[in-house]
Amino acid sequence: MDPWLTRGPGVAHAPSISGGREELRATLLKPYLLQLRSERGDAAARTLLSTGGLPGSVLEDETIWISLGAARRVLRALAASLGEQAILHCSPWLIHSEALGPYVQMLRVSAQPIDAYRYLLAHSAESSRVGNYRLGEARRGRIEASYVPATGMESGQEDRLLCHVRQAELESIPLFWGLPPATIDHPRCLADGAQSCQYVVRWHEQTPRNLWFGAAGGTLACAGSAAMSGNLMAVGIGAVVGAVLGATIGALADRIGRDRGARILQRHRIAALERGLELRGLQRLPEGDLSGSLLGGKYRILRRIGSGGIGTVYAATHLTLGHQVAIKLLRGAAAADAAETARLRREAQVQVSIEHPNVVRTFDLDQTPDGSIYVMMEMLQGVSLARRLREGPIASGQAVPIFISICRALEAAHRLGVVHRDLKPANVYLCDDGAIKVLDFGMSKFAQAESLTQDGYTLGTPEYMSPEQCVGASVDGRSDLYALGTLMYEALTGDIPLGSHNRRDLLELQQHALPTPMRDRRPDLNIHPELDALILRCLAKRASQRPQNARQLADLLAALPISELATSLPADLARQAPVDGAGQQEVRPARAPVK
Secondary structure: OOHHHOOOOOOOOOOEEOOOOOOEEHHHHHHHHHHHHHHHOHHHHHHHHHHOOOOHHHHOOOOOEEOHHHHHHHHHHHHHHHOHHHHHOOHHHHOOHHHOHHHHHHHHHOOOHHHHHHHHHHOHHHOEOOEEEEEEEEEOOEEEEEEEEOOOOOOOOOOHHHHHHHHHHHHHHHHHHOOOOOEEEEEEOHHHOOOOEEEEEEOOOOOOHHHHHHHHHHHHHHHHHHHOOOOHHHHHHHHHHHHHHHHHHHHHHHHHHHHHHHHHHHHHHHHHHHHHHHHHHHOOOOOOOOOOOEEOOOEEEEEEEEEOOOEEEEEEEEOOOOOEEEEEEEOHHHHHOHHHHHHHHHHHHHHHHOOOOOEOOEEEEEEOOOOOEEEEEEOEEEEEHHHHHOOOOOOHHHHHHHHHHHHHHHHHHHHOOEEOOOOOHHHEEEEOOOOEEEOOOOOOEEOOOOOOOOOOOOOOOHHHOOHHHHOOOOOOHHHHHHHHHHHHHHHHHOOOOOOOOOHHHHHHHHHHOOOOOHHHHOHHHOOOHHHHHHHHHHOOOOHHHOOOOHHHHHHHHHOOOHHHOOOOOOHHHOOOOOOOOOOOOOEEOOOOOOO
């Protein structure tokens, strides 16, 4: 689970600005800054921030904590530039893609607007340390809430612009479903001398009223027409037929409305996830090279062999025993992040618990004196499947045994309730001795445990994510089978089934687009029709239409007529295998570079 994707990423580590007091998240300013930037340009927005005592970086990273005084100064400047009504009503800008980062978790857990309101009020401390909400009455289409300053933090909160900001956020929530903005009654206000701000929020719900209107309208229309004949039986039959037809049309209209709301919510969820990833990228710290140093008193670091946003993978040797291992070291900001530490611990625990020849072995987990967590794993000699695919596709007869081995690894994990959630060619290793290893359970979760996903949502790799994973829904082993279907498609054709240069568009495609059959995509590769059909089945949008477990998929793959599968590809498809800078075959640790 990734805390940078929750409401208010990086609470423990985001820097405070102006006055040194971490009181309010700069999130509250972002919609207005986006509007000002749109109307008057980026320079105007940065100049306004500067005059209010804040740096221009607030435009890029709204997770920064600022003082209450700085927020009031900037809000006054924004009101002078945009007008006070623009502060009160900023709905289109609050749901702008660059302002959605703080709402990832809220959108993930919300099926209806009332869910979003409950989450927003319950987690107000993630954006403010000077006060919090108290939820009063809550029912369909209506809630009552009060904002109460924290004890000793009342000074400065009588500013009416702060009330406008809270009211604007409450007004905007229904827009995530494509509904009109909520209407807000504000009977009590801190600006008028009250002890709290009271808000009564009302919004239009997506109710099945078209069904009843349709039934009533159909009854009246058909019965009225039949009444002209003077036959009571005809009137009765007309009323029944009209009611059924009208109700059917109304139900269809209601369903179209619900589907439209769900699609709009899904687009906002994806946009929020995208923004959360961008915010996470802003917080990465540089990584030093530890080659030559001694780790834990027993491992000599030889060289760095992979690196990423949260850490580095090194080749190391045990001083006493002499054998080589791969060490994944979590350092910098990630080492101080409890969730990233939990993720690395989870990876080690999962890989230790899954005792299977197709899952990489983990030997130890420890911590350096400065708090950095590291995991020791077996060193693998060979190439990742991703590196192998740079040469071109793999013949079916050679690929199917690889696929079966991956299924066996997933079967062992799923038997323990572990879902990998990031299966892709970079996490499959083709060892020189012929073994196939599945790596990187850093994003895995137990099917019956949500401890690492309660506070946010960690994306896998969008090209391989199942439709249910794209929107943060619950996942099980069949999500891994969808990823495996994508991997198999890519291995056999040389390309992924669904692709886009834009991450957001790609996540949309995973929801709705159907992949082209491999035999149509690459007729030159002579892919067996049964294998093609099986892989398309793995790529079904509904989990219930895929193979129901990894063992079943392995059996279906093993039942393919091996003698009819191609064992080689045309020579003109082959490309020279990649080599490293020294002209040597690739040697990788038990995972591709960490993220």
